[in-house]
Amino acid sequence: MTSALGKDLLDLESLSPEQIRLILDTAEPFKEISERAIKKVPALRGSTIVNLFFENSTRTRISFEFAEKRLSADTVNVSSSGSSVSKGETLVDTARNLEAMRIDMVVIRHGASGAAAFLAERIESNVINAGDGTHEHPTQGLLDILTLRDKLGDLAGRRVCICGDVLHSRVARSNIWGLKHVGAEVAVCGPRSLMPNAIEQLGVTVFERIEEAIEWADALNILRLQFERMTGGYIPSSREYNRVFGVSRERLEKAPRDILILHPGPMNRGVEIDSDVADGPHSVILHQVTNGVAIRMAVLYLLAGGKPELAEAAKGGSR
């Protein structure tokens, strides 16, 4: 018996609209817990969670760690540097060794697309994908959708444009799938060199000029240019990118309506987003960060526990 989400959270593509709504609705009461003087509830007391980060991360790892601690879980952080991973141990061996120490959940970030699913098939613990290569980053997609829902209400028919480095972005994929599941219209905008081939097949509109995106959208989710993943000359220069695709106050002032500004962070100020937009009145970037903790608490809560065979035993059931 598993939760209404199943054993793992690997992507948003395979979730149903009902499952996405369940996570978003569950996140609502969790927002309040972080406002309390004592920010802790005993829901996951006794659960052990390993945060297995094979790629650098500050925001996501801290956000997961806060979520875990506010649910009273015990957490261990494992990063690739300074562990056996750097001695050449395989992913499965690392996880199996952790499992032998009786853990309940693994939160994994890995540079290879599909790493979370690969692990989930091979261990019994719940697996949460915290970003795998250029595939998906489901909790980021969920927190973006929660933030949009907070500000816009029902997202059916609302227009969200994902701007920038879609090619390298797992955030973009999770957003596209998640937003389409909740009925939003989705577009992407960026240089052709940073667009995946056949992106239109995901059912998104493609804008080649940022001005068109601003004219069309209710919200812009501005992605970080992932220089560390760019092995070739995808763009002429940061300055050139900012001149053509950067979201600036001047460009936003021409919009027919107020546009919400999201960014998954960390920002390259002055490249994909200008400072006066990032800190401007329509920016919900810090709201995203706050919601991130609530979304992760909801996912942890929904995946954890739920072992009815123990309930039968507690009742002194006949079986």
Add this chain to the structure above:
Amino acid sequence: MPARATEQKILLSATAVERTLRRMADEIVELNDGTGNLIVVGIQRRGVQLASRISALIEEREHDRVLQGSLDITLYRDDLQTVGPRPVVGPTDIPWDIDGRNVVIVDDVLYTGRTVRAALDELADFGRPALIALAVLIDRGGRELPIQPDIVGKKVSVDKGDRVDVLVDEIDGRTAVVIVPATAGPAE
């Protein structure tokens, strides 16, 4: 469940519920010696509606505002590791500093006492009230923990499998307290 309606026994009608809540409101004011320092906290879900009705009755009599809050105890349940699927978590809203206040917890039915145990733990995470009291509309016995109410609407004795359901307008479309025998099938 209209087909099963005949099997239900009405314990309190809407007017009887109203009369009982009025007496409970009076007893809360007496216990608290007025409305100063009082916070009435309902337990999700139907305790919240009862708490707001009791608060309204106190306000009507005392011409003074009564502070209210609501508590969802799901995350404090002692069976969370064993129930599945995951129970829905409702909103908790305690917008007041409860330190040094008199907190009256309001719930619909007191049975095993496990919900109240969870509520006491949760309240302790919000502060240190001077006093916590427990007011319940129905006490059906069957306690599994050393917890007793301070104010009781009505005490009933029913068989272990029977359900005592408190219905409120806001959720159920009518107000009443009914006893549903074990043979009437599972809860809605």
